[in-house]
Amino acid sequence: MKTLHIFVCALLIAGMLVGSALVFTPKKALAQEETYKIAVVVHGSKTDPFWKPVKRGVKDASELYDDLEVTYTDTDVFSIDTFLGNLDTAIASRPDALVCTLTVPEAMDETLRKVIDAEIPVVAINAPDLRSPESERIPVLTYVGEDSYFVGVLAAKETLTRFTPRRAVFCNHQEGAANIKARGQGWADTMTEQGIAAESVVVSADAQQAAEDVATYLKEYPDTDALFMSNIRTTEAVIKRLVADGVDVGNNLKIAQMDISPSILESIQDGMIMFTLDQQPYLQGYLGVVFAYLNLKYGFTPPPAPVSTGPAVVTAADINPAKGY
CATH class of the missing domain: 3.40.50.2300 (Response regulator)
Structure with a gap:
């Protein structure tokens, strides 16, 4: 880096x-x-x-x-x-x-x-x-x-070099922000081109509520095995909640991340996050x-x-x- x-x-x-x-x-x-x-x-x-x-x-x-x-x-x-x-x-x-x-x-x-x-x-x-x-x-x-759209494309391509998801979801933590929407579009377009079910899901701007939103989504769509997260605080809360729910984060559910913080780097080293984009x-x-x-x-x-x-x-x-x- x-x-x-x-x-x-x-x-x-x-x-x-x-x-x-x-x-x-x-x-x-x-x-x-x-x-x-x-x-x-x-x-x-x-x-x-x-x-x-x-x-x-x-x-x-x-x-x-x-x-x-x-x-x-x-x-x-x-x-x-x-x-x-x-x-x-x-x-x-x-x-x-x-x-x-x-x-x-x-x-x-x-x-x-x-x-x-x-x-x-x-x-x-x-x-x-x-x-x-x-x-x-x-x-x-x-x-x-x-380039926000390219970020989504790159996150998807990096994920695909590691495994082929069954369902790949982008979590949009800032509804209405054009750049965040573009990230999700790049992710979904790239995954869909490979025949993978993919979509962008709006979650709360509040990290704790966003964790609840993601947990609820995974219960409704249990085949989801790839998440692209676009906010540090949201990712921290989501990992904590999913681990508490017994989800094997890093194995059964893999996470691609945007941006860097000490906690994100630690989660990468622990194997809970595949990679992040700086x-x-x-x-x-x-x-x-x-x-x-x-x-x-x-x-x-x-x-x-x-x-x-x-x-x-x-x-x-x-x-x-x-x-x-």
Whole structure:
């Protein structure tokens, strides 16, 4: 995994050096003193461990430049309405640039087009606008993150290299989020192409209730032997509940996972999770802010979307406890 991190950073640096990825069109005199304000708005909740490295990346990027002020806004509990309200509040504060997740592109389209028309650069992170045709997508400066549909495809393909499920289910913990729905679609499409019964099932955004939802589903469809989980807290709760129910997790029921945490890595080592997919959330927060700032101050045009931060497959063989990973 360290190799992947170094490779991504090396590519970005190389692109800057040769000028093939970043275009320089000065907007303001370099000597001009000004404070640049960037608003970062994400749909993630404060209690979701996935978003902690995103926030840390935003913080680290904000401390790079003396003339940069960054605000970071998330949700207390995942809610599309709250997220959209936070976005409106951030825009009303008149930032110089906006960094945000495109969680519900259709609902955000008109608002963000007005922002872009007002010459306020918008950088998308984590959740892309995947609508077709591409001409209908919000014309953001760039997008930093994973290709959500491909994540589902890769999770399915990695699962199929290990065994052929009878029924394969994706657990959608954020109903209404376009990127999470796309993950499930990629998973289901790939499994269905192989003649495997597959579907996406909406579970609660509350981890404990989601565990109940999954337990109920497995009782109704006992032939289910593969789950693709897309949230750390949900997976922790699901494993605990299913083990308590006597389910042989890791053998009779196999789990593919998205994202990394100490508990997820431990479950991989214990054989309860086959693998996880890392999308490097720190880079999403960090690069989102850096790209917005460089565009504001120097007119840099960042690499075109998508600036991919993953996914990378992490198995037990990739985990080195001595290095804390």
